[in-house]
Amino acid sequence: MSDEVRIQEEDFSIEEEVRRLRASSKKIGAVVTFLGTARDFSEGKTVEAIEFEQYAGMALKAMKQLRQATLERFDVVDVRIVHRVSTMKPGEQIVLIAVASEHRKEAFEACSWCIDTLKETVPLWKKEITPEGESWVVPHP
Amino acid sequence: MIRVLFFGMLATKTGTREAELELKKQGATVSDVLDEVRRRFDGFPDGPLLFAVNEEQADLSSPVKDGDEVAIMPPFSGG
Numbered sequence A: 001m002s003d004e005v006r007i008q009e010e011d012f013s014i015e016e017e018v019r020r021l022r023a024s025s026k027k028i029g030a031v032v033t034f035l036g037t038a039r040d041f042s043e044g045k046t047v048e049a050i051e052f053e054q055y056a057g058m059a060l061k062a063m064k065q066l067r068q069a070t071l072e073r074f075d076v077v078d079v080r081i082v083h084r085v086s087t088m089k090p091g092e093q094i095v096l097i098a099v100a101s102e103h104r105k106e107a108f109e110a111c112s113w114c115i116d117t118l119k120e121t122v123p124l125w126k127k128e129i130t131p132e133g134e135s136w137v138v139p140h141p
Numbered sequence B: 001m002i003r004v005l006f007f008g009m010l011a012t013k014t015g016t017r018e019a020e021l022e023l024k025k026q027g028a029t030v031s032d033v034l035d036e037v038r039r040r041f042d043g044f045p046d047g048p049l050l051f052a053v054n055e056e057q058a059d060l061s062s063p064v065k066d067g068d069e070v071a072i073m074p075p076f077s078g079g
Helices: A014-022 A056-073 A104-121 B008-014 B030-040
Strands: A005-008 A030-037 A049-054 A078-084 A093-101 A124-130 A133-136 B002-006 B018-021 B050-053 B056-058 B069-073
Touching: A005 A056, A014 A030, A014 A078, A014 A093, A030 A104, A056 A078, A056 A104, A078 A104, A093 A104, A124 B008, A133 B008, B002 B008, B002 B030, B008 B069, B018 B030, B030 B050, B030 B069
Parallel strands: A005 A078, B002 B069
Antiparallel strands: A030 A093, A049 A124, A078 A093, A124 A133, B002 B018, B050 B056, B050 B069
16 A cells, blocks of 8 residues: 555654665655744744644545656655644644755755645645634635 | 535634535525525625535636535635
C-alpha cells in the first residue's frame, strides 16, 4: 500500500519519513523538508491547543493530487506529505512535506510551492483553543 | 435529495454538520443550494465560501443533481 500521502491522528517521525523518501531512488542528491508545528501564541492570544477538522473524503484526495502536481511541475524525484488532525499542544508537529531531487534548487522550490498550495487546496480547518474559548482560524494569505 | 455538508465555523454557526434538501428546479446549481441553505439557516455567513460537489472543488455555477453531496466550506486553514 502506498503511504507517501497520509492524514492521521498520531505523530510522525521525520527521520522515518526521510528514510523512506531516500529509499525511493539512488538519484537523490538533495532532500528539503518543511515541518509545521503548533504555536503557543497567535494574534495576541495564548493558545493551549489546536485542533483540525477535515473533509475526510476530499482532503486525502486533494493531498494526493497535490503530490502528483508537485511531481509534474518540478524536476523532483519524490514527495511525501503527512498531516495530523488530532488535538495538538504547543510544540507538537502538525505537517511534514519532504521533497527529494537530484539538485537542491528544485527541492527548495517544490517544497515551498507544495506547502503554499496545500493551504489553498486541501479542505482542513484549524481551531485554536485558548483560555477565553475556542475559535476557528481565519487563514492568512 | 441533496446532502449538504458544513465544515469549520459554518458547522458551528448552523449548529449542524449536514442537512438534506430537495431542489425542485431543473438544471440546479451550487448557487441554488446556497440560496436554499440561506433560507433555512438565518444569519448564514456571506463568505468567503468554497464549494465541492461529490468531493471535487466546485463553484457557484457547478451543476447539482439528486443524490449529490454538496460541501459548503470556509477558506481552508490547514498546515
